[in-house]
Amino acid sequence: MSRIVYVNGEYLPEGDAKVSIFDRGFLFADGVYEVTSVLDSKLIDFDGHAVRLERSLNELGMNHPIPKDDLLEVHRELMRRNDLTEGMIYLQITRGADADRDFVYPSEDTPNTIVLFTQAKNLKDSPMVAKGMKVISIEDQRWGRRDIKTVQLLYPSMGKMMAKAANADDAWMVEDGAITEGTSNNAYIVKGNRIITRHLGNEILHGITRAAVLRFAKSAQMEVEERAFTLDEAKAADEAFITSASTFVMPVVEMDGQPIGTGKPGSVALRLREIYLDESLKAAV
Structure with missing residues (x-):
């Protein structure tokens, strides 16, 4: 059966499904996106994603x-039409298509795509949970407004490929x-009794899963400490993990070929994953 899209x-x-070749998302990466997870035919953290979408557009x-209410109904209708019980729904909004290619924005009455x-x-039940992720470190060469969830994802894609070439899972x-x-995804280390993750700012995405996990922690x-941490701190950590809408809480067991902690998924990450799944399913829509 063919997948139904909106x-x-x-x-x-x-x-x-078709969009114009003059769409600014295609020509300029002039668009934003969100990914909402689906578990047991329910949407996880939908309100948080809707709020961040509004911020990105602003x-x-x-x-x-x-x-927002119409957007929720579109999500639910896509789940129904595609019989989706577990997975993700991807949403993208661009500034639309002008009559021709131009760096200048089109008029405000141009319909969004x-x-x-x-x-x-x-x-x-991802098999990655039991074995943990291996990551490498790479230079951050993205633009300065990483807090806006835009479709400018070329460098992250390059980073994924660098990791793959190094037989790792991510960078x-x-x-x-x-x-x-x-x-x-957002990155975390654990040292002693402290969970350490970078503070919010323009340098990172303000993760919806991040906010929920820190609240549950x-x-x-x-103990949670929001601050920048170094690569050396990460390699010397007791454990590490990531969070994202599609991975929830995922242990990280290796950095640049060096084991982190015991080299196995840590107890803090596994406990946070358990708490996140339990609490998020209770609030799911």
Whole structure:
């Protein structure tokens, strides 16, 4: 059965879906996106993703083309039409298509392009949890507004390929000697009783899963420190992990070929994953 996708108000078989060659998302990466996970046919952290979407649109001076309640219904309809019980829903909004290619923004009455599609995937019982991730360190060469969730993902994609070439699973990016984040996730280390992760700013994405995990960690009486940490600190940590909408909490067991801690998934990461899944499913819509 062909996957049904949503394009500009229509539900279509994916093979029939089209956007203009003049769309600014295609020509200029002038667009934003969100990925919302689906577990047990429910949306995880939908409100958080909707709020961040609104912020991204505001930061780029882009129109808000669809109300939150309507957007929620589109997500639910895509789940129904594609019989999606576990996986992700990808949403992308661009500034739309002008009559021709031009660096200058089109007029404000130019319709946005809105695209959503589903991706079926085993998230809850990922085999990666038991073995943990291996990461490498690379220089962070992205633009300065990483807090806006734009579709400018070329360098993160290059980072994924650098990791693959090194027989690793992902890359953590380093700027001025400090870890910023992973290619598509927020980065954490554990030292003693402290969970350490970079503070919010323009340097990293303000992760929705990050916010929830830190909230749950504090509720569980875990000590959290939000600050920059160095590559050397990461290699000397007791354990490490990442968070993202599609991985939840995922242990990291190796950095640049060197084991982190015992070289096995750590107890803090595994406990946080358990708490996150339990609490997020309770609040899922």
